[in-house]
Each structure stands twice: as C-alpha cells, then as structure tokens.
Amino acid sequence: MKGIMIQGTASDVGKSLIVTTLCRILSNEGVRVTPFKSQNMSNNSYVTSDGNEIGRAQGIQAEAARIEPSVWMNPILLKPRSAQDAEIVYLGKAIETLSGSGYRDHFYEKGLAVIKESLQQLATEYDVVVIEGAGSPVEINLKDRELVNMKVAELADIPVVLVADIDRGGVFASIVGTLDLLEPNERERVVGVIINKFRGDLSLFEDGIQWLEEKTGVPVLGVLPFVENHMIDGEDSLSIRTQFSYPKKGTLDIAVIHLPFISNYSDLEPFLYEEDVTIRWVKNSSEFGQPDAIILPGTKSTISDMQNLRDKQLDILIKKHVANGGFIVGICGGYQILGEELIDKEGRDTNIPNYKVKGLGMIPATTTFYQDKETNQVNAQYHKATGLPAFQGLEGYEIHLGKTTVSKGGIPFLTFANGEDDGYFGNDGHIIGTYLHHLFHNDEWRNHWLNMIRKKKGLPVQEIKSISEYKDKRFNILANEMKSHIKWDLMKKLIHQWGSK
Structure with a gap:
C-alpha cells in the first residue's frame, strides 16, 4: 500500500x-x-x-x-x-x-x-x-x-x-x-x-x-x-476551543453546559451553520446569563458530572430557566441527568456498585447503569403522542451505558425503527431528553426546534438549511x-x- x-x-x-x-x-x-x-x-x-x-x-x-x-x-x-x-x-x-x-x-x-x-x-x-x-x-x-x-x-x-x-x-x-x-x-x-x-x-x-x-x-x-x-468535526477537548471560538453574535442564545467529561460534542456543530444562533459554553454559574435554550450534552461519566453541576450550583440556574418557560434538551448523558435518579447498579459509572444520586428531576425517569454499552446506528420517527409534524425520519446513533425508564404517563420523544420508544417530550417540547446522538444534524428537526424558540421571541421563522450538502x-x-x-x-x-x- x-x-x-x-x-x-x-x-x-x-x-x-x-x-x-x-x-x-x-x-x-x-x-x-x-x-x-x-x-x-x-x-x-x-x-x-x-x-x-x-x-x-x-x-x-x-x-x-x-x-x-x-x-x-x-x-x-x-x-x-x-x-x-x-x-x-x-x-x-x-x-x-x-x-x-x-x-x-x-x-x-x-x-x-x-x-x-x-x-x-x-x-x-x-x-x-x-x-x-x-x-x-x-x-x-x-x-x-x-x-x-x-x-x-x-x-x-x-x-x-x-x-x-x-x-x-x-x-x-x-x-x-x-x-x-x-x-x-x-x-x-x-x-x-x-x-x-x-x-x-x-x-x-x-x-x-x-x-x-x-x-x-x-x-x-x-x-x-x-x-x-x-x-470540520474535531475529536478532542482542544478542538472544542478551536471550533466554537469563532466570533458570532446571533439573536438566539444557546447555552451548552460544558460538563467535565463531555462526549460527542459534534452533536452541536450544526448550530455553527445557523447564522442567527450563538453557541456559548457554560462551565460556571457566573457564565450562565439568560439563554433562550440550554443543551446538556453527552458525558463519559454521568454521575460525576451531575455532582459537578450541583457543586457549581448550575443545577439551580437550570431549574429556574425551565421553570420560567425556557427550552432544554438533554442528549444521552444529559438526558440521564434530567431524570430523577441515577443508579449505578454494577459500578460501571462510578466503580461503586449500587451507588445512587439524585438527578435534576425535570423528567419523571430513573436511569440504571449496567455493564454493557449500547452502540447502534438508529432510524426514528417522532412518537405519535408528541403531536409533532410528520417530517421525514430522523437518523443518528446511540452510544451509552444505562437504561432510562420514564414513568407511566410520560410522553416519549421518539420511536426507533425497532419499535422501541426513546426519550421524553414535555411542556410542549420545552423539555426534551433523548439517547439519539446527532439529533440536531437532522435538518428538519433542528429547523423546527429553532423556529419554536424564534416564535417565542417574536422573531420570524427561517427556512431549512441542508447541513449535509453544505458540509x-x-x-x-x-x-x-x-x-x-x-x-x-x-x-x-x-x-x-x-x-x-
């Protein structure tokens, strides 16, 4: 060769x-x-x-x-x-x-x-x-x-x-x-x-x-x-600084909670193509401000990062944001953090079997960590109970430890092609949790979610941008x-x- x-x-x-x-x-x-x-x-x-x-x-x-x-x-x-x-x-x-x-x-x-x-x-x-x-x-x-x-x-x-x-x-x-x-x-x-x-x-x-x-x-x-x-997608924490440091002041302010063990931050890269969107990384409560929406990204150590949020009192600010009608999306580990309780049954996340910690409590769900990891490419549709428009199917992938169980009465966000339900859809889409990485790489969904925020702010809606073609x-x-x-x-x-x- x-x-x-x-x-x-x-x-x-x-x-x-x-x-x-x-x-x-x-x-x-x-x-x-x-x-x-x-x-x-x-x-x-x-x-x-x-x-x-x-x-x-x-x-x-x-x-x-x-x-x-x-x-x-x-x-x-x-x-x-x-x-x-x-x-x-x-x-x-x-x-x-x-x-x-x-x-x-x-x-x-x-x-x-x-x-x-x-x-x-x-x-x-x-x-x-x-x-x-x-x-x-x-x-x-x-x-x-x-x-x-x-x-x-x-x-x-x-x-x-x-x-x-x-x-x-x-x-x-x-x-x-x-x-x-x-x-x-x-x-x-x-x-x-x-x-x-x-x-x-x-x-x-x-x-x-x-x-x-x-x-x-x-x-x-x-x-x-x-x-x-x-x-072009990067691979490590140094690339976060390089890719997201480009100065851009959009009318939509999205705060991404910078978890210490953040993973798969490429979930956020499509927002770089949206001219009216500003992505801000928030590590401390002093950086929180008044965002229009919050994204809790994936993490390699969910329980540790949940405790980090609490130590920095970011949990208080996140809850206040949602209570005041703000938007929040948790992806993978971020979805788990939004739930009521995290249980490390086999010590896979903390090395301490049966270790438990309270989540943010915004989603009526419990996550239990087991030994095996899920890694799958996924096709999905919006769950029929969400009332969301019948767009084309969504594509993405799962990489996660743990199984999240939403209490009866909670509305799932997605239905995967294998028939399994995923995630949580609450407050008419103001609170969303999902295991689907690359959710926002789906152009129709990203456009729909951003237009919900634009409408709330009294801004005109925008047309769909094709990220794959641009890329x-x-x-x-x-x-x-x-x-x-x-x-x-x-x-x-x-x-x-x-x-x-």
Whole structure:
C-alpha cells in the first residue's frame, strides 16, 4: 500500500483537518483512499453502520474520502473516564478500563498486533492510506512503547510529513527540536514539513522557509492559511476551543453546559451553520446569563458530572430557566441527568456498585447503569403522542451505558425503527431528553426546534438549511484551498515513489 503519515509537533496543530482534506483531494482525483489512526484518545466518537465505535475524526475523514467508515480505520479508541483511567474500545467494542500505566504494561503487544492487522486489511481494499499521528512523535517518556507515530509509519512503511502550528508561536523551535529528537532512522522517514494556521503576508515568511530548509534539509511542502470556522468535526477537548471560538453574535442564545467529561460534542456543530444562533459554553454559574435554550450534552461519566453541576450550583440556574418557560434538551448523558435518579447498579459509572444520586428531576425517569454499552446506528420517527409534524425520519446513533425508564404517563420523544420508544417530550417540547446522538444534524428537526424558540421571541421563522450538502461543499472548498498552498505534485510523488528507489 502507498501512503503518507501526518505527524505533528504537538496536539491540535491541525493534523485531523489536513488528513481530512488530503482524503478529499485524493478522492477527487479518483484514488481509492482511506484514513487511518492507530490509536485515538477522545470522547467524541462515531458509530459505524454495523454498530461499532471509532474516533469521530476518522468517521469524518472517511466521509471526505467518500467511503464507508470501519473499525479498521481506528482499531483502538481510548475514552477517558477520569484523570487516570480510560475505557479501551478495541475494534469498535469496549473491552476494559485501564490506567495509563496499566495500558502501557498490559496492552502494548495486543495493540501492536491489531494495528498490523488493520493495516493489512486496509491494504486489500484501498490504494492509498493517509495516516494521522497523535500528539508529538518525540515524547521521550513514551517512545519506547508508542503505538501512534513513528512505530506506525514503520509498520506501514510510508513517509512522514511533519505539521507545525505557527499561530501558537515558536514554529522554528518546534520543527527543529522535533527533528533533532528523532532517531536517525525516524528522521530519514520525514520527507517534508507543512506549516499550518498562517496569518498575514506570506512573502514576509519566505526567508523563514529558506532558513528551515537549509537548517534541516527537509523541504517545506506548503504553508497553509489559518482557516476561520472550518466546521470540520474535531475529536478532542482542544478542538472544542478551536471550533466554537469563532466570533458570532446571533439573536438566539444557546447555552451548552460544558460538563467535565463531555462526549460527542459534534452533536452541536450544526448550530455553527445557523447564522442567527450563538453557541456559548457554560462551565460556571457566573457564565450562565439568560439563554433562550440550554443543551446538556453527552458525558463519559454521568454521575460525576451531575455532582459537578450541583457543586457549581448550575443545577439551580437550570431549574429556574425551565421553570420560567425556557427550552432544554438533554442528549444521552444529559438526558440521564434530567431524570430523577441515577443508579449505578454494577459500578460501571462510578466503580461503586449500587451507588445512587439524585438527578435534576425535570423528567419523571430513573436511569440504571449496567455493564454493557449500547452502540447502534438508529432510524426514528417522532412518537405519535408528541403531536409533532410528520417530517421525514430522523437518523443518528446511540452510544451509552444505562437504561432510562420514564414513568407511566410520560410522553416519549421518539420511536426507533425497532419499535422501541426513546426519550421524553414535555411542556410542549420545552423539555426534551433523548439517547439519539446527532439529533440536531437532522435538518428538519433542528429547523423546527429553532423556529419554536424564534416564535417565542417574536422573531420570524427561517427556512431549512441542508447541513449535509453544505458540509460536502465545504470538503471541496477546503481541498481546493489546501491544494493551492502545497506542492501537490511533489507530495503525490512522495506518496507513490517512497521505497521504490
């Protein structure tokens, strides 16, 4: 298999976006291309069509490549559950929870084997692989048992391009320092450098490019401009700051409660396309303000995050908001928090069997946590008792621990294609809870919900926006932009001729 690996001088330098864009460039040229990331650490995940869980970034990269996402594109996903422990998702299924040291001591050989297997599988299906690294390849304390950077490039036997973020400063030191800390055989694999997030007049940086090439002997393959509000889904907490920091003042103010163990924040990204909507992250009561609506997102540790709300007295403000007629939507863990009680029957959420805590009490429901996790792609309709318009069916996915039981008399929000009811619909839609991730990616529903808020504020309703069409166009815009700023012919040569000399 031919390919290229994108490594970075640090986290959040733009590796995921560059891999996504390279996948679309190659796809546009008729290449059968696939993304790959050996090991991801993120609570922002993606459910494949066969009900398996991979990193969100690899799911989006597969979409950019116009192929079906699979577990072979991200065989290991680590989902943090605390400051010390992470759940291991292995080939799409959660298998155990380990500490960092436990993972390094007991999982390395198994991880190495599944990475080899995954690369072999992808080689049978695709012509080119675009691999994403993680963090920096020169974390000296981790290098002896790393599974994400140079070891993967060696297994795949492909060249490496190093990406540095000039916007954060220190770009020369980060590039030279990274190259100097690589082992000689690793250093030989680095065939180019990309400088990302450049602002200003590129002509003023030409001397810097010349200095880098003379100092390192590595060509600068391109200098990419800073892309404001690129709207391509991210994968970790650093991406939240990048994606949602774009200044936008809309007439609709939506407060998202920033839970410490937030997961699947990509549920919120469609609001970036709504011109009159402002998304605000609220961590503390001082940031709460007077929102038009609140969203409680998913979480990897529901009980811990419920207690965090109470400690910060955000629970009081949320209840007051709803009592005054405000809108609230809880998704997955957020839905569980809206209920009356949370019971950790098997210690799956807290490691304490039969641990109980009160929820916000806005939905007449109890959630009980069991050992097994639900991961499914879902088709659904509005429950007939909601009285909602008969739109097209909704699509999304479930990734959750726990079963939520709504008391008799409570109106479910959705009916899944398998006949099961989901969620809660109360106060004529002012209170909604659901396990359906990507609820707001359904254009008709998002438009209906926002129009309810607009009407309450005395604002005119708006037409439906197609996010999927806009997103596909965005892939192409980014591909054309990136292609114009890199030495594409040289990069293709590096991909196809590596190892042939």
